[in-house]
Amino acid sequence: MAPIKRNQMTFYIISGMMLFMACILSFILYRSIRIPFRKLIQGMNFIEKGIYTSRMKNPPKGEFRYLYDRFNSMAARIEELIEDVLKEQIRTKEAKVKQLQSQINPHFLYNTLAYIKSMVELGEKEAAVSMTMNLSKYYRYTTKTSRSLATLQEELELVVNYLDIHRMLTDDFEYEIDIEPSMLEMDIPRLSLQPLVENVIVHAFRKPVQYGIVRIHGSVESGIARIAVEDNGPGIAPMQMEAMLAKIRNAASGETDSGLQNVHQRLMLLYGEGSGLTLRMSEWGGLCTELSWLVQQ
DSSP states (O other): HHHHHHHHHHHHHHHHHHHHHHHHHHHHHHHIHHHHHHHHHHHHHHHHHHOOOOOOOOSSTTTHHHHOOOOOOHHHHHHHHHHHHHHHHHHHHHHHHHHHHHHHHHHHHHHHHHHHHHHHTTTTTHHHHHHHHHHHHHHHHTOOOOOSSSHHHHHHHHHHHHHHHHHHHHHOOOOOEEEEEGGGTTTEESSSSHHHHHHIHHHHHTTTSSSSEEEEEEEEEEEEEEEEEOSSOOOOOHHHHHHHHHHHHTTTTTTTHHHHHHHHHHHHHHOOTEEEEEEOOOTTTTTEEEEEOOOOO
């Protein structure tokens, strides 16, 4: 019986060692596969619930490290995109509010109504009708809140209404528009072009100017769309221009206090870095404000 007992003991020892090794292997597999997999599922559940700040910490070695890194990269990108969308919505609402605040004001409305009244009293029906139509189209567009984007053609029509109203009131400037036809159907944020023109009317022609000229021109070069608004006003000093441009560009993460800041931020959020607003001296001696963005196919 001794050989049988020895074989039996050897069998028990080998079986015990195999069971022990199986337990160790199971623990290793559980720790290196099951636990990371559960954490990954938990992170995905957080993303599904809208907790986009969720990140995978303490990545294990091997393939799961790659999955953790890709998950963190995906979560960061989703969070960034959602923040950009929210910021764009906020900027759009701010733009609408600021636009209404700046345009629906007593002076602007009183002057146009007084002009209409005077033309009616003088029997100039065509002038009164023209002012009424421009004013109606202008307010209809600025108070529309159904869309955040508009075609460049629609923005130009608003600008033409705005300029025609002021030219009827003052008759001390003229304007010209030169835009490539291929740009007219491009989408840009609503109320992006009008603040640039308003800046010219309010500031450039305040000081003595023989006769004001506003020029709006646009073109596409190397995949970059550019629209510039320039005038023949007195312009501003280079240091003042640099300070104004720095203020416009450095307000991306804070609240805006001007229409130019709002336009720059919305373009940058919509089309990415490199887009936005720039300032330079006009060839006529005034200021040239330019919008640029990457053309999307």
